[in-house]
Amino acid sequence: EAGVAQSPRYKIIEKRQSVAFWCNPISGHATLYWYQQILGQGPKLLIQFQNNGVVDDSQLPKDRFSAERLKGVDSTLKIQPAKLEDSAVYLCASSLVAGTDNTGELFFGEGSRLTVL
């Protein structure tokens, strides 16, 4: 079974530029998450989708971050304009069970490492 796919693996940009990350979850997984992991910290949730609807985006900096999952399958996370503090690994995860079930496992991709200069 294919895992969660993310691209690109690495990206270096200058501040004020824009960047987009792509995620394809495990087939059949209805719930998709984007997490931000800053060096030395645990992952922090940015946004959660259930199919193509947003369940939780309370920690997404909406002035510069946006995300979509138009057909309920793959997803794109965009940052525009980027700031130095956005340097982090952006992790995509998916789960089979509904977001309201707190027992289910999340499956993570390898992440996209962003460096903002």
Next chain:
Amino acid sequence: GNSVTQMEGPVTLSEEAFLTINCTYTATGYPSLFWYVQYPGEGLQLLLKATKADDKGSNKGFEATYRKETTSFHLEKGSVQVSDSAVYFCALRGNTPLVFGKGTRLSVIA
């Protein structure tokens, strides 16, 4: 809100030593508790989980028991190997999506 506190690293152990990584949590209701592991160059993967009080999760020789009275979920292994070198994250999932601790880096030397 929900939160997880785990012991600061890095932790360096000799092969076959006993490992404990402490994890305590704050949550409303009845969360599920997880340990995730991140091996060098790889993504996060589930190590073990427990979904109710007094449950014990176990995998690959690692164990953790969900202790509601002490709000803890400490990770233990009786004899670590070099291949266990990784970053370990304690996490909980209650009425919110998965919340992680800061991670503990474990290095095992031969």
